Amino acid sequence: MKEKLEKLFFSMKSLSIFTVLSAVGLLLSYSVRYGYVYVDNVLFNYASFAFFIFSVISTLFLFAMLLLKIKSNPFTMKRPVKACIFIGELAGILMILYFAIVLITDSGTSASTAFYLCKKALPVWCAAVFGAFFLFIFPLLKNIKIKKIISVLSVSVLAFVTYASLFPVSRYSFTSGPVVFDNGNGGYSIVFSTNDKGTGFVDYSYGGKNIRIYDENNGRKNGQSTIHTVILPKDHLSGNTYRVGSTRVIDELSYGGRTGKTIESAEYTFNDSFGDNINILSVSDWHTFNKKAETAVKELGESYQAVALLGDCAPGLMSEKDIVNYILKFGYDLTNGSMPVIYTRGNHETRGREAIKLADCLGMDNFYFTTALGNYKIIVLDSCEDKEDSHPEYGGMVDYKQYRTKMVKWLESLQNEDNTKTVVFSHSKEICIEEDLSSLAFHKFNSMNVSLLVSGHEHICDFDNCSNIPTLVDGGINSNGKGTFTASLMKFSPKGIEILCTDNSGKTVFNDSVEWQGVSD
Ligand SMILES: [Fe+2]
Structure with a gap:
């Protein structure tokens, strides 16, 4: 037994494998560091980062012990050294486990973020790992044939990297067709x-x-x-x-x-000349599950002339690819560039290093605005995040309380003197987490005769009468049971709004209608 354990943890072969695993674990765990905040909330501030620094040191230690082992230095056989080697090997395994747990617990929705962070860290990781290998291990290799193979492979990779840094290596192509966003400023933004x-x-x-x-x-x-x-x-x-x-x-x-x-x-042919009857597709909280959402849209079985995207496309916006894959490609698949899309920002579009660029990418000045689809007025609001600005998840990067205060002030300045049939889009049905701001907003909805509030965020499909405003909570992912997606269709007509919500298996989740408020005919 003792011999087996010795071989398993302290032989040269085992030490080589654990050193490589530890180095890979460093890269992988660093690529899912967006999960640190949850661990720190349970333990203490910077607990995860402290463990990461410890893991860097333990990886270096394992590498040094491997070198000594190759040189048959007896230092590695001392009991306290073996204990340290064992702890280092354990830390390497823990890092890989942490990576797997973070990916699994959010059902893979953050995989694109992990990939992006991994790609960012890869050059430094490669320089450290291959630098250490060529400086310390390569000269000790005795097999000339293996040395030659490693040399040829390394020169080939270097030649390719050099070429790719000077010339494009892939054919230039579109990754998303155009999506026509109503930019809330009287114009359209064509984004591709x-x-x-x-x-x-x-x-x-x-x-x-x-x-x-x-x-x-x-x-x-x-x-x-x-x-x-x-x-x-x-x-x-x-x-x-x-x-x-x-x-x-x-x-x-x-x-x-x-x-x-x-x-x-x-x-492409674009149409926004609506008559009295408009079908508006509403999709919320797709959280990277584009295909599932698209299946639910097909199951609605009706044509539509405009699209409301109610936010929460992904866990956060970490790179341009997140915007491309989960907003543009999705919007293009739903519209083929032929109809207007009204974008309502979800709380997850306020997160990540690319979140600051979203408004520019969509050609918008503000995420709250008024617009119209035919004869119907749409008020788009931005509920931002659902927790206080100081919450650790936001990393000290948000100032939404002031922003929401400004938005509600703007909302209060709106008029609806001609009693235009009006609908509000907001990712969260609360509008603001601040109770006073929220009640001001609902008071304004009542005075403007808002007929329907369309929201999402809760991952349920629901219809209620919060603050006397009929409210549709558009479903999204897992809204009708795990693995389901519910999409909604709103049929605007002079009589009222018929609402149909269907999940991706074709099951009708909700079907009812609301009347226009404050309209005499
Ligand atoms: Fe949300």
Whole structure:
């Protein structure tokens, strides 16, 4: 037994394997460090980071012991040293377990974040691991054939990395077709994406002229993003056809630069000329489950002319890819660039290092605004986060109390003197976590004769009469049992709003209607 344990934990082979596992564990656990906050909440502040630093030291220690073992140094056979080796090996396994637990507990919805953080840390990790290998282990290898194979492989990888840093290695292409967002500022933002950085433009004809509008800022084309946002006046796009295009930007310099291939899409036809009857698709809380949400939309079995995306596309916005994969691709799959999309920010779009860029990407000045679909007025509100600004999950990066106060002040300034049929979109049905602000908002809804509040956030499909405003809580993921998704269709007509909610298995979850408020006919 003693011999077996000796072999399992302290032989050269075991030490090599545990050193590699520990190094891999470091990279993996660091890639899911968004889970630190939950561990720290249970233990103490910076507990996870302290464990990470300890793991760095223990990995270095394992590596040093491996070197001594290769050199047959008897130091590694001392009892206290063996105890330290065992603790180091245990720490390596714990890091890998931590990685697996973090990924499993949120059903893989944060996998894209983990991948992004892993990719970011990879160059430093590779430099450390391969640097240590070539400095200390490689010279000790005795087998010439293995040395030659490692040398050839290393030179090949270096040559490829050098080439890829100078020239593009993949064909330039679109990663998402266009999504037409109502930007709340009287215009449309046509947003699409490509697999590399480039400029973006939209081509269309208007008033007998061919027009090309670029994604630009004060005359300077934006060439440093894979997301391209072109803003057009609404009347230029209404009932019109358009194409989107992009030119790859390889290098942008203070003098000169290099551009690559220009690509252009097929033609899209856009329609926002609604009659009295409009079907509006509403989807909330898809949390990276695009396909499941799309299945629920198909199960509704009805056509629609506009889309309300009520927020919570992913756990957070950590990179442009999150915006591309979970907002743009999703919006494009639902609309094919042919109808307006009204975006309501969810609390999870307020998180992550890319969250600050979301408004720019969607061509919006504010996430709260009023707009219209045909004869119907829509008030879009931004409920932001659902906990106090000081909550550790926000890492000291939010100031939503002031923002919500400003939003409610703006809401109070709105008028509805002509009694236009009005609906409110807000990710959270509370509107504000501050009770006083929330009651001011609902008071205003009553005075403006708001007929329906459409919200999400709760992952249930529900309909109630909070504060005397009929409220639809649009389902989202797991809203009708684990693994389900519920989407909603709102049929606006002069008589009222018929609401149909269906899950991804085709089961009707809710079907009823509400009347317009304050309308005499
Ligand atoms: Fe939410």
